[in-house]
Structure formats: structure tokens, C-alpha cells
Amino acid sequence: MKKHELGEWGALLLGLYRASHETALEEFQDAALACVRPLVSFDASMWGTATLTDQGIDIHTLHLHRKSPEMMAEYEPLKDLDDAAISLIGLPRATRSFDSDLLGGPDERRPYYSEAGFDEMLRREWSDWNGGAIPREVLEHFLLGNGHYLGRTLVLSHRTQQGLLFLHARPRRPxxxxxxxxxxxxxxxxxxxxxxxxxxxxxxxxxxxxxxxxxxxxxxxxxxxxxxxxxxxx
Structure with missing residues (x-):
């Protein structure tokens, strides 16, 4: 880690420590996320606790940071598809690891999260793809109003939700x-x-x-x- 990065992370830890001692409990989550934002670019977030039941994800507590309550109405039917959240259930003190190069930044074509197998299918289609930005030709194809991208080895479909683009990939079939x-x-x-x-x-x-x-x-x-x-x- 570079010297200036150590300074940034040190400032974050000090900020969190100060917030934990000087901020009211009901205000701590917003204060903590404000400390994190300079290092990890994001517009809004959810902070909560949940368990995984036979019926799916059961949310116990939830704090919405810079999100409207209506957001939960949209998230409710999709919560059982949240692989990132499901992967953490039953793992106390665990964190979900993401590549920091893919979080935020000026290139909005970079994926924030991908399911197992997605990267491999893209590499099969584009041999020089290194896991970075989604190929521009794919996004331009969807911006033209097309529902599917038909590649040499795969088919990509898309939908948008809460300002995010969700891509689904499957192998090409007859x-x-x-x-x-x-x-x-x-x-x-x-x-x-x-x-x-x-x-x-x-x-x-x-x-x-x-x-x-x-x-x-x-x-x-x-x-x-x-x-x-x-x-x-x-």
C-alpha cells in the first residue's frame, strides 16, 4: 500500500472512531458512511441485518442511506436474488471482497459485481477481455433499444433497476x-x-x-x- 493510501485509510479509521464516540446511535450509520465515501465511491447504500430462511432472506433491521423508503418496495421481490448478501449470511465478522478498481471511478462500464461463470463467458467471447469494462459494443447495442446481444458464443440480455444495469449471460444455442x-x-x-x-x-x-x-x-x-x-x- 502506498504512503498516501495509508494516510487515507488512517483518516477513515480515525473518523469512524470519532463518530462512534461523538455521534448519537441513530446518526452513527450516516456518519460512518460519510467517512467511507471519500475512499469508496457510491451514491447510496443499505445497512442492515438479516437471516437466511427456507423462504428466503428475512430482513430484521435496515438503514437506508440517501435512499427513499420506496426503494425497499422495489428491492423486496428481488432480495432473494442478492447473491452478495446471501454469501455473507452465517459468517460473523466477514466482509465481501470486491476489486477496488471496479468500485466507482469515471468508467461507468465497469461491473460492480458478477456471478460465477459470467466473467468466463465474456472471456470466451472476447479473448482480450481482462475483467474490466463491459465491451462498449454491448452497451451501444442496448442503447439502440435492442433487448438481446447475440454474440459468437453467448447471448446477453439486460434490464435496469434503480439506475443499475443488470446483465444476464448464457451460452449461445441453436x-x-x-x-x-x-x-x-x-x-x-x-x-x-x-x-x-x-x-x-x-x-x-x-x-x-x-x-x-x-x-x-x-x-x-x-x-x-x-x-x-x-x-x-x-
Whole structure:
């Protein structure tokens, strides 16, 4: 650790010590987080205690720092997906380790947290990716309004919540080779529709639909409807 970094961490410890002695209990959490912010960039935080039950995460106490109470209404249905919190339950005095280079900073394309396997899938797609910023082409693709990024080896989908971008990655599968029209036809076939019913519904000729069905089977590498249904499974 460099000399100036030692000074910064020393100031943090002194600030926390002072806050613990001079600040009222109900104000300590905000004071402590204010001490941390110069070293670890963040806009807001949650500070609480919880246990993991058979039904999921059971929150006992919670302090919202620079967050509105409405935030909890949004977090409630997602709390059981919070792998970072779950990984700490049952580990007294433990901390979750993050790479300090990925926390805050000017490059907002850097991930704050990733699940097991995510980094490996990105390296398989981009051999020179070193775990830093999400490839710019991915974010630009989503900014254009696209729901999925179809790569050479993976498929990325996204959603936004509380100003954060959540990415989901999975390996590319044969079903990803289908065109949007072929995907619609495949879904209708899986529902039990005949090619004539599909042609009527889509206002296409039966011969055109038959050719598209043949293409669907070839791309999925199947020869019957059972194989097609299996190939469409997520």
C-alpha cells in the first residue's frame, strides 16, 4: 500500500472512531458512511441485518442511506436474488471482497459485481477481455433499444433497476440461429398448430411456411416436433 493510501485509510479509521464516540446511535450509520465515501465511491447504500430462511432472506433491521423508503418496495421481490448478501449470511465478522478498481471511478462500464461463470463467458467471447469494462459494443447495442446481444458464443440480455444495469449471460444455442419470423413459427408449432393454420394466421402461403419449417428443423438439428419443443426450452 502506498504512503498516501495509508494516510487515507488512517483518516477513515480515525473518523469512524470519532463518530462512534461523538455521534448519537441513530446518526452513527450516516456518519460512518460519510467517512467511507471519500475512499469508496457510491451514491447510496443499505445497512442492515438479516437471516437466511427456507423462504428466503428475512430482513430484521435496515438503514437506508440517501435512499427513499420506496426503494425497499422495489428491492423486496428481488432480495432473494442478492447473491452478495446471501454469501455473507452465517459468517460473523466477514466482509465481501470486491476489486477496488471496479468500485466507482469515471468508467461507468465497469461491473460492480458478477456471478460465477459470467466473467468466463465474456472471456470466451472476447479473448482480450481482462475483467474490466463491459465491451462498449454491448452497451451501444442496448442503447439502440435492442433487448438481446447475440454474440459468437453467448447471448446477453439486460434490464435496469434503480439506475443499475443488470446483465444476464448464457451460452449461445441453436435456437438463437432462428430469424424472428422462424421463431414465431416454431412457437406456434410447439403449441400444436399445423402449417396450414400457421400460414393463415401469418397471412403467408402454405408453401412458404413449409419451407420455413424445414429451415427451422435444420437450424435446430431436429427431425420432429418433440425435438423442436426441446430445442425451444430456455
Amino acid at each position: 435456437v438463437d440461429e432462428l430469424s424472428p419470423r422462424e421463431h414465431v413459427i416454431a412457437e406456434l408449432m410447439a403449441m400444436g398448430k399445423t402449417y396450414k393454420e400457421i400460414a393463415k394466421a401469418l397471412e403467408r402461403s402454405p408453401a412458404t411456411v413449409r419451407n420455413q419449417i424445414r429451415s427451422i428443423y435444420q437450424k435446430l438439428g431436429v427431425t420432429n416436433i418433440a425435438g423442436l419443443i426441446e430445442g425451444l426450452r430456455p
